[in-house]
Amino acid sequence: MRAPDPPRMSHERTDEELMLAYAAGDIAAFETLYARHRGPLYRFIVRGISPRATADECFQDTWGRVVAARVRYRPEAKFGTWLYQIAQRLMIDQYRRVRPQVSLDEDDSPLHLAGDEQDKPEQALSRFEEQRRLQQALAELPDEQRLVLQLRLEQELSLEEIGEITGVGRETVKSRLRYAMDKLRARLGP
Amino acid sequence: MSANLPREPLCPEERALADALARLPAVEPAPALDARVLAQAREALESRPRTAPRRRPWWLSASLGTAAAAVLAAGVAWQAGIFDIGTGSSVPVPRSRAPMADTSDTREAVDVDLKHRAAPKPPSQDEAEIAAAVQPAAPPAPPPPPASAPADVRGSGAPAASSSRATPPLMQEQAPIPPAAPPPPARAEAARERSAMAQEGITSDAIRASGARLDPDTGAPLPHWREDARLEPDAWLERVRERLLRGDRPGAVQSLRQFQHKNPSRKVPDDLVRLLAG
Numbered sequence: 001m002r003a004p005d006p007p008r009m010s011h012e013r014t015d016e017e018l019m020l021a022y023a024a025g026d027i028a029a030f031e032t033l034y035a036r037h038r039g040p041l042y043r044f045i046v047r048g049i050s051p052r053a054t055a056d057e058c059f060q061d062t063w064g065r066v067v068a069a070r071v072r073y074r075p076e077a078k079f080g081t082w083l084y085q086i087a088q089r090l091m092i093d094q095y096r097r098v099r100p101q102v103s104l105d106e107d108d109s110p111l112h113l114a115g116d117e118q119d120k121p122e123q124a125l126s127r128f129e130e131q132r133r134l135q136q137a138l139a140e141l142p143d144e145q146r147l148v149l150q151l152r153l154e155q156e157l158s159l160e161e162i163g164e165i166t167g168v169g170r171e172t173v174k175s176r177l178r179y180a181m182d183k184l185r186a187r188l189g190p
Numbered sequence: 191m192s193a194n195l196p197r198e199p200l201c202p203e204e205r206a207l208a209d210a211l212a213r214l215p216a217v218e219p220a221p222a223l224d225a226r227v228l229a230q231a232r233e234a235l236e237s238r239p240r241t242a243p244r245r246r247p248w249w250l251s252a253s254l255g256t257a258a259a260a261v262l263a264a265g266v267a268w269q270a271g272i273f274d275i276g277t278g279s280s281v282p283v284p285r286s287r288a289p290m291a292d293t294s295d296t297r298e299a300v301d302v303d304l305k306h307r308a309a310p311k312p313p314s315q316d317e318a319e320i321a322a323a324v325q326p327a328a329p330p331a332p333p334p335p336p337a338s339a340p341a342d343v344r345g346s347g348a349p350a351a352s353s354s355r356a357t358p359p360l361m362q363e364q365a366p367i368p369p370a371a372p373p374p375p376a377r378a379e380a381a382r383e384r385s386a387m388a389q390e391g392i393t394s395d396a397i398r399a400s401g402a403r404l405d406p407d408t409g410a411p412l413p414h415w416r417e418d419a420r421l422e423p424d425a426w427l428e429r430v431r432e433r434l435l436r437g438d439r440p441g442a443v444q445s446l447r448q449f450q451h452k453n454p455s456r457k458v459p460d461d462l463v464r465l466l467a468g
Contacts, residue, residue, distance in 0.1 A: 158198035
């Protein structure tokens with residue numbers, strides 16, 4: 001007797017399939033989906049919003065929107081695009097409420113920023129200064145430029161998809177990306 | 191980032207900056223935050239999705255509304271007596287005091303369409319009865335027919351009546367009744383009625399033959415109390431008194447209530463008010 005086919009592992013499924021499965025009542029599908037996106041999405045939000053508590057709130061709210069819209073979800077667009085679109089809109093709402101302040105909370109202390117515990121104190125301090133400048137440079141970017149830069153450099157999305165998320169055309173994305181990179185280079189340069 | 195998102199290779203310039211960004215601490219959501227998000231997703235599945243309250247289709251709402259309005263209108267019309275038997279017309283029905291022909295269908299006699307017929311129809315027994323009752327109660331001049339009404343079957347050529355008598359019954363109901371002379375005493379009214387009937391050759395025998403209007407002294411039954419509505423107010427009140435005299439108290443009460451309903455501005459004579467109290 002032929003054994004039944006083993007169930008397809010959830011990690012093999014695409015984001016869209018997982019989202020549809022979750023909408024159908026499969027909580028494991030959501031857990032897989034969440035595990036895939038939690039880190040990148042969280043960093044995307046944390047880099048743009050401070051303090052951390054506000055970023056956490058925005059992060060949870062983003063997933064809350066996903067959960068609430070599960071029944072209406074249609075895999076016409078990629079899940080990632082949709083997810084970051086939600087996050088980006090919530091971040092812009094947050095920007096409108098209060099301009100994010102550049103701050104280094106406990107997680108951004110030199111010890112955390114230095115990363116490599118094997119670094120000597122001088123190297124750790126140097127790395128900390130570099131990362132601090134980078135974070136400040138990011139924070140000083142106009143919101144629309146920072147969002148484009150993050151989506152491009154951290155998520156490696158295409159210009160078209162960034163335009164889809166941010167609601168602007170490809171050329172606008174390209175222009176914003178160029179301005180943002182020029183400012184970062186200028187800030188990080190010697 | 192998910193593998194589902196298209197990866198567009200970074201150019202060397204972008205790669206250098208991306209590497210710098212990647213060296214930033216890889217912050218992760220706290221376990222408590224993870225737990226909150228997952229709990230949120232779990233609770234959403236456990237609680238049934240809220241379904242919007244079912245809305246009635248627009249056509250059903252419209253139909254119900256129309257039906258309700260029709261029922262309301264019918265109720266109001268019924269209360270106003272528009273559908274009363276014997277008063278089913280808002281157009282005055284030509285009265286006739288000619289000797290009655292035997293007509294079995296009393297409704298037909300009072301139908302509003304009668305006035306549009308080419309040839310005058312012989313009056314029904316009810317019309318004759320009403321005419322007999324109305325005429326004595328009114329001033330001596332008989333009512334002329336309305337402009338569109340057929341000629342008076344009696345051809346009496348009586349002069350035009352007062353404006354109040356020319357007013358259609360429905361208009362009389364709607365328009366305030368001008369202050370009228372106090373009603374004459376009941377006995378005098380009845381006497382006048384009988385006198386007028388005698389002058390016009392309407393005898394009790396003739397009426398009795400029609401089975402509609404009998405001399406009070408005969409003890410023959412009166413028409414149904416609803417038919418009283420076709421009488422002029424004074425004659426109507428006299429009819430009520432007549433019913434009392436003949437022991438038809440329920441009919442008198444019903445008739446008087448109908449009178450009060452149709453003549454709200456008309457004061458019920460003191461001798462009849464007691465009927466309403468019962």
